[in-house]
Amino acid sequence: MSTTGTQPATSDAPRTVLRVGTRKSALALIQAEYVVSALRALHPHVDFEIRGMHSTADKDKITALYKFGGKGLWTNELEAELKLGQVDFIVHSLKDMPTVLPDGFVLACVTPREDPRDVVVVKKGLEDRYKTLADLPAGAVVGTSSVRRMAQIRRRYPHLEFKDMRGNIDTRVKKLDAEDGEFTVLILAAAGLLRTGKEGRITQYLDSTTEGGGMLHAVGQGGLGIEARADDQKTLDLLKALEDNEAMLACEAERSVMRTLEGGCSIPIGVETQWVGDNKLKLVATVVNVEGTEAADAEKTEEIKTREEAVAFGLKVAQQLTDNGAQKILDVINAEREANQDKKEPWVPA
Known part of the structure; x- marks a missing residue:
C-alpha cells in the first residue's frame, strides 16, 4: 500500500492510494475499472489509480502465442511491477493466470463471475x-x-x-x-x-x-482474478470484501485440475462447473486431441465448502481424466508443440 497527498481540509489524515496494474487492452481496462468501482463503493476512504501496460504478447500480434512460453504469457511484466512495488495489486482475466504463481504472490480475490461459456x-x-x-x-x-x-x-x-x-x-x-x-x-x-x-x-x-x-470453456474463463503480494496484509484484507465465494471455489477446482495435469495455463482442457445443490459443485472436464479423434472425459459432483476442498476436488477430477487417457493425449500435444516451434503456423495451445 502507498499513501500520497492529503484529504480535503475536513481531515488531516492522509488518503490511502492503491495502484492497480492491468493490461492496456480495452477489455482489460474495462475489467480493471469494474473492480475499482466496486472497491470504491466498499472502501470510500481509499483512492485507486489504474496503471495499464502492454505485455509482450500485446505488442507482438504476429508471433504465435506459444513462442512466448505457455506460463505467464499475459502476466510476467505486470508481476515485475508488483514485485517492485510499482503497483499494489493486479487485475487479471483469470483464464490468463498461471495456476502456479511466483513466490511471494497470491490469488487474493476472485470477483463475481461473468458468463464463462x-x-x-x-x-x-x-x-x-x-x-x-x-x-x-x-x-x-x-x-x-x-x-x-x-x-x-x-x-x-x-x-x-x-x-x-x-x-x-x-x-x-x-x-x-x-x-x-x-x-x-x-x-x-x-x-x-x-x-x-x-x-x-x-x-x-x-x-x-x-x-x-x-x-x-477454458479454466477460469469469465472470472477476474486479483493478484497481490502475499505479505501485504492490508491490501489482502481490503480485497477480501470483493470476493465471490462460489466463484472462487469453482475456479479453484478448475485451476486444480489444470495444475495437476501440467502446471501451466496452456493445455487444451475444457471445463464446466455448476452449483447443483447446497454446497454441491459439479465439475465436467475434457481433454481432446488436436484432430478431435481422441478424448478423455470426466465428471464428478461433491460437497465443497472451503478452498482446500475445492483443490482436492480438482485433484480427483484430474485423476479421472488421467485414468481415461488424458495424459497420453497431452504427451502427444506437447511433443508436437516442441517439434513445431520453428514452423510458421504452429498450433496455439489456449
Missing part, C-alpha cells in the same frame, strides 16, 4: 443463414487461435475448417466481417463480448448441452 459469432450478412455450429456447411471457416476450441469443435463437427485468429475483440470482429474475409464464424468468450457491450453479435452459447455434443 464460449459463443459463436457469425459474419455479418450470414446471420439469416447460420446461427449455430450445426448449421455450418462443410468447409466453413472457424476463426480461433485456441487448440481447446479447435479440438472440441472438430470432435463434433469434423467437416469444418479452422484459421488462426489473433487480436482484441474489435480486431477479430472486423476480420470476421471483412467482405473479402475467409471466416464464416468466430468462437469467442461470452464474457468479453458481454463486458464490451457486444452481446448482440452472439448467435449461440456453447456448453455441455450444446446440440451435437458438449463444448466446455
Whole structure:
C-alpha cells in the first residue's frame, strides 16, 4: 500500500492510494475499472489509480502465442511491477493466470463471475443463414487461435475448417466481417463480448448441452482474478470484501485440475462447473486431441465448502481424466508443440 497527498481540509489524515496494474487492452481496462468501482463503493476512504501496460504478447500480434512460453504469457511484466512495488495489486482475466504463481504472490480475490461459456459469432450478412455450429456447411471457416476450441469443435463437427485468429475483440470482429474475409464464424468468450457491450453479435452459447455434443470453456474463463503480494496484509484484507465465494471455489477446482495435469495455463482442457445443490459443485472436464479423434472425459459432483476442498476436488477430477487417457493425449500435444516451434503456423495451445 502507498499513501500520497492529503484529504480535503475536513481531515488531516492522509488518503490511502492503491495502484492497480492491468493490461492496456480495452477489455482489460474495462475489467480493471469494474473492480475499482466496486472497491470504491466498499472502501470510500481509499483512492485507486489504474496503471495499464502492454505485455509482450500485446505488442507482438504476429508471433504465435506459444513462442512466448505457455506460463505467464499475459502476466510476467505486470508481476515485475508488483514485485517492485510499482503497483499494489493486479487485475487479471483469470483464464490468463498461471495456476502456479511466483513466490511471494497470491490469488487474493476472485470477483463475481461473468458468463464463462464460449459463443459463436457469425459474419455479418450470414446471420439469416447460420446461427449455430450445426448449421455450418462443410468447409466453413472457424476463426480461433485456441487448440481447446479447435479440438472440441472438430470432435463434433469434423467437416469444418479452422484459421488462426489473433487480436482484441474489435480486431477479430472486423476480420470476421471483412467482405473479402475467409471466416464464416468466430468462437469467442461470452464474457468479453458481454463486458464490451457486444452481446448482440452472439448467435449461440456453447456448453455441455450444446446440440451435437458438449463444448466446455477454458479454466477460469469469465472470472477476474486479483493478484497481490502475499505479505501485504492490508491490501489482502481490503480485497477480501470483493470476493465471490462460489466463484472462487469453482475456479479453484478448475485451476486444480489444470495444475495437476501440467502446471501451466496452456493445455487444451475444457471445463464446466455448476452449483447443483447446497454446497454441491459439479465439475465436467475434457481433454481432446488436436484432430478431435481422441478424448478423455470426466465428471464428478461433491460437497465443497472451503478452498482446500475445492483443490482436492480438482485433484480427483484430474485423476479421472488421467485414468481415461488424458495424459497420453497431452504427451502427444506437447511433443508436437516442441517439434513445431520453428514452423510458421504452429498450433496455439489456449
